Amino acid sequence: MGKDRLPGGPSIFLLLLFLLPGDTSPTTEPQYMVLVPFLIHTNGPEKVCIQLTHLNESVTLSATLEYAGENRSLIADVVSEKDVFKCVPFTVPKSSSSSAAFLTVLVKGPTLEFRSRKSVLVKNSESLVFVQTDKPVYKPGQTVLFRIVSLDEDFRPLNEKFALVFIKDPQRNRVYQWREVELNGGLTQLSFPLTSEPIQGTYNVVVQKESGTNLEHSFSVEEYGKEGSHSCWGGGVGSRSNRLGF
Template sequence: MAEKFRSKSGQILQLISVLQIPELPSSWVVIAVEVKGATLHFTKSKSIHITTAKNLVFVQTDKPIYKPGQTVKFRVVSMDVNFHPLDEMFPVVYIEDPRKNRIFQRQSLKLQGGLNQLSFPLSVEPILGSCKIMLQKESGKKIQHSFEVNEYVLPKFEVQVKMPKVIGFLDEEFVVTACALYTYGEPVPGLVTLSVCRRYSLCRSNCHNTHSRSICEEFSQQADTEGCFTQLVKTKIFQLRQKEYDMTIHVEAKVKEEGTGLELTGHGSCEITNTLRILRFTKVDSHYRSGLPWYGQVERRS
């Protein structure tokens, strides 16, 4: 600790000392300093809260909800108060089902570099509900982490595909956007794969070979900060004027969630039209008379 004092002559004096704090339970203590000199007598006290430094232990599972028969993957991380890894030893690690039965146990778990990873396969008919991963420290203190086992797990994010509803057979390109959002609205980080196809529809002798003759193009990219991937698709490869193919372009978007590998799919489609423009006459005269002008308005629809 360091304290500064001013003598009667105006000179600043600084006292520096190092105190070895004994092992005490967390509490407030008072440190008092008294300075005596020929011309100076000074006392000062300060309250300080002393707490025992504790290392940090984290338990993480690869996902919060599991289906029967899936493998629970989890890791244990230990760090000191300065976030440096600790090679800590845990006498026992176990998993409890909702009825407090131990369905997994590991003794003398030693962390290497402050980390250890474990896995446990669930049975095909487990007790459904909340399970707990329990870590017992050498001091006897227990640390726990919970996860759920459910028969049916709802998808936690949705994949949406946005594209034009109609494109003309003379259009040279169109835009496809695929976005993945969690049920609570946040973007999903992961790999997005777009499969854009025009299916072969003219069936002669080889009807079983229809799928192989479809025209498809694939694009892949990591989702952006909004959870989306936008691709400009050139139409030349899809031969929009060829009639032996469906007059529809289908898009399948697969999103593979980063970290868990969970993959969900979204779909979209657009119609190919051979109509260039649609004109509609509005506000026209109801009768036509020879030799006189005929008035009206024309509205163009794309």
């Protein structure tokens, strides 16, 4: 158990540090420490770590997360060692909205007992989604090449699925669409041909997430416009929007 590693990242903080009733000497008095993220993201790996020290008897250890009307057992164990450190992974399912949850830790033995209940914040995870076209301006008859990239909040590739991807012309007509688009390795590439006489102006690639959130990335179609040769990132989730050139 001593080989368990502390959870990393800036969202980790010391949630509980209490002395348990027992020996009066400050160096040998039973105590425990609990580490959890102060912000827990849904549908992603999280971890709770508990350390017990200077125990003088066997105890039962339990940790329960109360969230969305359910009690989720994270730890239920009997500890007989004097000093123990262990980390347990867990996940929290998505809810209709972000809300508070409560973590209850109970340490109980023949002569000692301690219970504490603290609140943590649970937030639905949101991916970072970007759309990239191979250039910002196209001429009639050319093929528009674009790709969709999805990353989690730690900027790792995310194999997300999108309910609908479609192209809007300058008159807001839907001229092309794809349904149930799945990403492989956090990426998918799509394309569609422009007609020889398309409506000129600004077009939009619209990506619709399964949650119903839409994001858009624009490009232009011009008969005699100057063609761009560089790619642009565009789009984001909610109010998050980025535009990066390379």
